Amino acid sequence: MESATQALRLNADTPSSVDTSRVRLPGFERHNLPVSVLHIGPGAFFRAHQMDYFDQLNAVDPSWGVMAIALRSRKTPEALARQNGLYTLVTLDEEVEYRLIGSLLDVEYFEDASAFDQFLQTGLRLITLTITEKGYCLGNNGKLDLHHPDIAHDVENPNSPVSAIGWLVKGFRARQDAGMGGLTVLSCDNLPANGAKLKSAVLDYAEAVDPALSSWIEQEVYFPSSMVDSITPATDASLIERVEAHCGYADAWPIQREAFTSWVIERIPGADLPAFDRVGAILTEDVEQHEQAKLRLLNGAHSTLAYAGLACGEESVATATANSELHTLIANMMRDEIKPSLEPPEGLDLDVYIDDLLRRFANPAIIHKLSQIAWDGSKKLPIRLLDTVRDNLAAGRSIEGLATGVAAWMRFIIRMTQANSAITDPMADRLKALAKGVKDTADHDVDLFLSLTEIFEPELVSQPKFSKALKTAYDRVMVMEKSNLSGEEQS
Numbered sequence: 001m002e003s004a005t006q007a008l009r010l011n012a013d014t015p016s017s018v019d020t021s022r023v024r025l026p027g028f029e030r031h032n033l034p035v036s037v038l039h040i041g042p043g044a045f046f047r048a049h050q051m052d053y054f055d056q057l058n059a060v061d062p063s064w065g066v067m068a069i070a071l072r073s074r075k076t077p078e079a080l081a082r083q084n085g086l087y088t089l090v091t092l093d094e095e096v097e098y099r100l101i102g103s104l105l106d107v108e109y110f111e112d113a114s115a116f117d118q119f120l121q122t123g124l125r126l127i128t129l130t131i132t133e134k135g136y137c138l139g140n141n142g143k144l145d146l147h148h149p150d151i152a153h154d155v156e157n158p159n160s161p162v163s164a165i166g167w168l169v170k171g172f173r174a175r176q177d178a179g180m181g182g183l184t185v186l187s188c189d190n191l192p193a194n195g196a197k198l199k200s201a202v203l204d205y206a207e208a209v210d211p212a213l214s215s216w217i218e219q220e221v222y223f224p225s226s227m228v229d230s231i232t233p234a235t236d237a238s239l240i241e242r243v244e245a246h247c248g249y250a251d252a253w254p255i256q257r258e259a260f261t262s263w264v265i266e267r268i269p270g271a272d273l274p275a276f277d278r279v280g281a282i283l284t285e286d287v288e289q290h291e292q293a294k295l296r297l298l299n300g301a302h303s304t305l306a307y308a309g310l311a312c313g314e315e316s317v318a319t320a321t322a323n324s325e326l327h328t329l330i331a332n333m334m335r336d337e338i339k340p341s342l343e344p345p346e347g348l349d350l351d352v353y354i355d356d357l358l359r360r361f362a363n364p365a366i367i368h369k370l371s372q373i374a375w376d377g378s379k380k381l382p383i384r385l386l387d388t389v390r391d392n393l394a395a396g397r398s399i400e401g402l403a404t405g406v407a408a409w410m411r412f413i414i415r416m417t418q419a420n421s422a423i424t425d426p427m428a429d430r431l432k433a434l435a436k437g438v439k440d441t442a443d444h445d446v447d448l449f450l451s452l453t454e455i456f457e458p459e460l461v462s463q464p465k466f467s468k469a470l471k472t473a474y475d476r477v478m479v480m481e482k483s484n485l486s487g488e489e490q491s
């Protein structure tokens with residue numbers, strides 16, 4: 001993303017000339033930071049969330065310099081290399097704050113020769129990951145899918161892996177060969193028990209390529225889980241312009257997010273974790289309840305709002321939350337269906353949390369596109385909605401709102417297919433082929449979607465209450481679509 005104006009490009013010299021009444025600078029000397037963290041997947045969320053914690057930590061304990069490796073594209077490494085790893089974090093709420101983030105020392109593309117050497121840095125203490133749900137290559141049983149094309153490739157070619165799992169294991173092998181110690185690997189993705197799932201995936205893959213290495217990893221590497229939270233809309237041209245106008249330099253890749261942020265990290269014996277609790281994170285033995293509350297309430301409501309909101313012609317989370325039908329849908333779903341499925345973690349009042357979520361979704365300072373949240377539904381639905389559906393069916397509770405989210409996803413896939421629009425989802429081709437066979441009747445179409453066993457487990461599909469609720473919800477979503485279309489025609 002290039003700026004059209006002539007402002008000076010952000011670079012290593014910028015901090016010395018920046019107007020500090022407009023932009024907050026890192027509270028540490030960048031050039032003194034040792035490299036102690038390797039991050040895989042330097043997407044927007046990592047730069048908006050974890051890097052903020054590293055920057056605050058370095059202001060009190062300047063020992064956490066971060067190197068990042070991009071597995072999917074050269075775009076981020078190239079844009080950030082031109083800025084010496086510096087970028088602006090903009091927090092958007094009642095007050096808007098601009099900060100220059102300084103702890104990211106370099107970003108490299110995984111195919112570049114020097115990228116892999118990061119694993120062998122003697123000062124390396126921590127590996128963090130944001131590779132999204134699909135990056136773990138898991139089947140719907142939560143275990144590594146050895147038939148996943150990337151994993152199958154890596155098992156055949158362990159020295160030139162393309163998956164994050166293959167990359168990590170190649171790195172561990174290099175450390176084992178070099179007689180170096182293990183590490184702590186911290187997953188920061190929206191998966192329940194993300195550390196345990198990552199560990200099991202890494203061990204299963206290592207077992208397939210080198211069983212002795214698998215034992216070494218089991219003894220030497222720690223995989224705490226963590227819950228991450230901060231609403232982070234994608235960077236767009238208006239953010240780039242806004243940063244340039246306010247800060248006086250051209251930043252090719254600033255990041256925006258809400259002011260709220262939270263990070264709950266599992267404390268496990270032996271793991272070497274920075275003292276993130278000094279800068280607002282929670283370190284606890286008991287991360288699972290935090291993860292579950294966040295994934296089911298925030299992300300479950302987000303996905304429901306995305307698919308139902310798009311059916312109603314809404315574009316952003318804030319406008320969808322202002323739509324009274326959608327507001328009622330997600331508020332009731334959170335209060336009556338999701339909350340009873342949760343055991344609240346200590347110190348978290350779920351009613352307050354739900355009210356806060358509705359406020360956060362309504363934040364008028366942020367344009368968080370529903371189409372961004374709609375990505376990768378086949379990977380998100382099981383975690384965000386179907387786990388709760390399963391619990392509620394077993395307990396005899398309502399699933400009306402949850403089913404509306406799932407049915408709205410089906411309709412989203414159908415509309416996108418009919419409009420010949422691209423679907424971002426690892427199952428996109430299958431989904432499109434399936435959507436071509438719909439008849440726009442709930443009975444037929446819902447059964448068709450329920451044949452996708454990668455998403456809908458047979459045990460769930462066999463429950464008549466589930467398909468009945470989905471069919472009712474499917475009709476409800478078609479009514480939403482129709483009233484949106486007739487509204488469009490009238491205007």
Ligand code: CS2
Pocket residue numbers: 190228229230231232298299302303372373374
């Ligand atoms: C969103 C999340 O894009 C999505 O699917 O639901 O990224 C959400 O904004 C974050 O998890 C908030 O912490």
